[in-house]
Amino acid sequence: MSESGLEQLRAEFDGALAAAGTAADLERLSALWIGREGKLRRLTEGLGALPPEEKKARGKAINELKLAITAAFEARGRALSAAPRGPAPDAIDVTLPGERPRLGRRHPIYSTMEELRDVFGRLGFECVYGPEIETTYYNFEALNIPLDHPAAEPFDTWYLDEPDGGKRPHRALLRSHTSPAQMHVMESRVPPIRVVVPGKVFRTDPADASHLPVFHQIEGLYVDEGVTFADLKGVLSIANKALFGAKTETRFRPSYFPFTEPSAEVDVSCLLCGGTGCPACKGSGWIEILGCGMVHPRVLEFAKIDPARYSGFAFGMGVDRIAMLKLGVTDIRHFVRSHPLFLGQW
Ligand code: PHE
Numbered sequence: 001m002s003e004s005g006l007e008q009l010r011a012e013f014d015g016a017l018a019a020a021g022t023a024a025d026l027e028r029l030s031a032l033w034i035g036r037e038g039k040l041r042r043l044t045e046g047l048g049a050l051p052p053e054e055k056k057a058r059g060k061a062i063n064e065l066k067l068a069i070t071a072a073f074e075a076r077g078r079a080l081s082a083a084p085r086g087p088a089p090d091a092i093d094v095t096l097p098g099e100r101p102r103l104g105r106r107h108p109i110y111s112t113m114e115e116l117r118d119v120f121g122r123l124g125f126e127c128v129y130g131p132e133i134e135t136t137y138y139n140f141e142a143l144n145i146p147l148d149h150p151a152a153e154p155f156d157t158w159y160l161d162e163p164d165g166g167k168r169p170h171r172a173l174l175r176s177h178t179s180p181a182q183m184h185v186m187e188s189r190v191p192p193i194r195v196v197v198p199g200k201v202f203r204t205d206p207a208d209a210s211h212l213p214v215f216h217q218i219e220g221l222y223v224d225e226g227v228t229f230a231d232l233k234g235v236l237s238i239a240n241k242a243l244f245g246a247k248t249e250t251r252f253r254p255s256y257f258p259f260t261e262p263s264a265e266v267d268v269s270c271l272l273c274g275g276t277g278c279p280a281c282k283g284s285g286w287i288e289i290l291g292c293g294m295v296h297p298r299v300l301e302f303a304k305i306d307p308a309r310y311s312g313f314a315f316g317m318g319v320d321r322i323a324m325l326k327l328g329v330t331d332i333r334h335f336v337r338s339h340p341l342f343l344g345q346w
Pocket of ligand 1: 176177178179257260291292293314315316317
């Protein structure tokens, strides 16, 4: 083998040595090059056949190569064992706690609305939606609320246009309850009708701990032959147990709404004290959650449904109030603020 053969061998060794990153790599390299079967040993095998001068020169060159390789080998071994243990400084530490992605979540009003929809869904009520922009006809008159009725007075209702001296029959407004949806459903379907209508409603109330100018209701409507007040009581009692717990009692108090007759306001036994009386129920043991009644025959007539043949019940619940009760929220304004209750815990 020529001088350059040895140089080539040296280059080959240097490459292999540079690639050896662990003690095990070094050991393998050692066997391959320096060991008894190694490449250097094999170099010396042909020496005996050479003329003395050449033999001397070749032997010297091989020896030098052997010394250089051994020295490089040992240096590499020392460098490897001196290298810091553990991951390289730029390695990713997989044992560090991860960063939790901040996912958004459904607003508590909307998850309550979904729960209400599910409860009434199981009782056979289909979920439909009505327009938020209404007219005086649907919001009031078709519901048997004369426009001079206190509820129709402007201080309660956001009107979207100015009175025009009677040129247009009806003014546009933001619905002040979900009840106008009753009329839309009755106009577009034939009984049996069994729907719930969740959604936003608007009133000119200033915001305080229990009022917001925009809040939520869920309307219920059931119209068929032979629907009675007993059906209304049954449905709402069952729904209240599903919503607030199996021990919940439901109480009906006579009340008045122009679009239902008879009408009632419904209380549930206080969730906090179970009915014995506490600050949340102002000592009464009951909390009011909705208004309801049998659909007024005049409302059925407005919808061209024959009141001699059909009867129905309707109810309207305040969703925000129910969410407050279920979640223990004491101020309705928290729902529209960056309150920690909703940012952190939800
Ligand atoms: N719309 C009534 C309110 O907002 C509630 C209600 C709905 C009452 C249906 C009776 C029947 O106060």
